[in-house]
Amino acid sequence: MKMVKRIFIGFVVIIIVIQFIQPVRNTSGQVVPQSFIDTFQPNDTIVKLLANSCFHCHSNNTKYPWYTNIQPVGWLMAKHINDGKDELNFDDLAALSNRRRNSKFKSISEQIEQDKMPLKSYLFIHRNAALNEADKKLLINFFQSKIHNN
Numbered sequence: 055m056k057m058v059k060r061i062f063i064g065f066v067v068i069i070i071v072i073q074f075i076q077p078v079r080n081t082s083g084q085v086v087p088q089s090f091i092d093t094f095q096p097n098d099t100i101v102k103l104l105a106n107s108c109f110h111c112h113s114n115n116t117k118y119p120w121y122t123n124i125q126p127v128g129w130l131m132a133k134h135i136n137d138g139k140d141e142l143n144f145d146d147l148a149a150l151s152n153r154r155r156n157s158k159f160k161s162i163s164e165q166i167e168q169d170k171m172p173l174k175s176y177l178f179i180h181r182n183a184a185l186n187e188a189d190k191k192l193l194i195n196f197f198q199s200k201i202h203n204n
């Protein structure tokens with residue numbers, strides 16, 4: 055019994071201690087990636103869909119729900135954001151060469167088409183980030199219309 059109690063107390067102490075190790079926040083203070091909007095002129099519906107489903111992990115500004123203050127949830131979120139931004143950052147798209155933009159737009163369309171994004175593990179907690187068929191179509195049409203060969 056003593057052993058079980060010790061393990062339990064040890065566990066509680068670890069949980070408490072890790073709460074003090076907060077990951078650095080991905081917040082630029084700018085709510086939407088303005089350069090993306092200015093350059094590619096998405097309409098309000100597209101911006102809303104992207105804000106709801108993509109910008110949290112693919113821009114310089116994440117809106118953090120309260121439970122990301124709890125570790126290790128916050129660490130997991132930070133990892134997703136780092137990995138997500140490595141692949142695609144809506145704040146950087148406008149500055150890319152035409153060739154690289156085209157390839158990002160193709161990749162975005164494919165990820166949406168194949169239901170690979172938003173990440174399944176994210177949708178598990180954020181049901182409202184899910185895209186329905188109509189949303190997917192709108193987004194895919196938008197990104198495909200932005201692919202230019204010049």
Ligand code: HEC
Pocket residue numbers: 104107108109110111112133134135137138139141142158161162165166171172173176
């Ligand atoms: C919870 C965080 C999260 C959300 C939300 C999210 N992504 Fe991602 N995304 C990632 C991560 C992490 C990766 C890195 C590769 C992987 O794990 O699949 C990624 C990779 C990508 C890639 C590159 C994939 C490749 O292999 O070339 C694209 C394109 C992409 N995401 C588009 C989107 C779009 C569009 C949305 C919204 C519909 C979205 N993502 C929502 C985290 C996210």
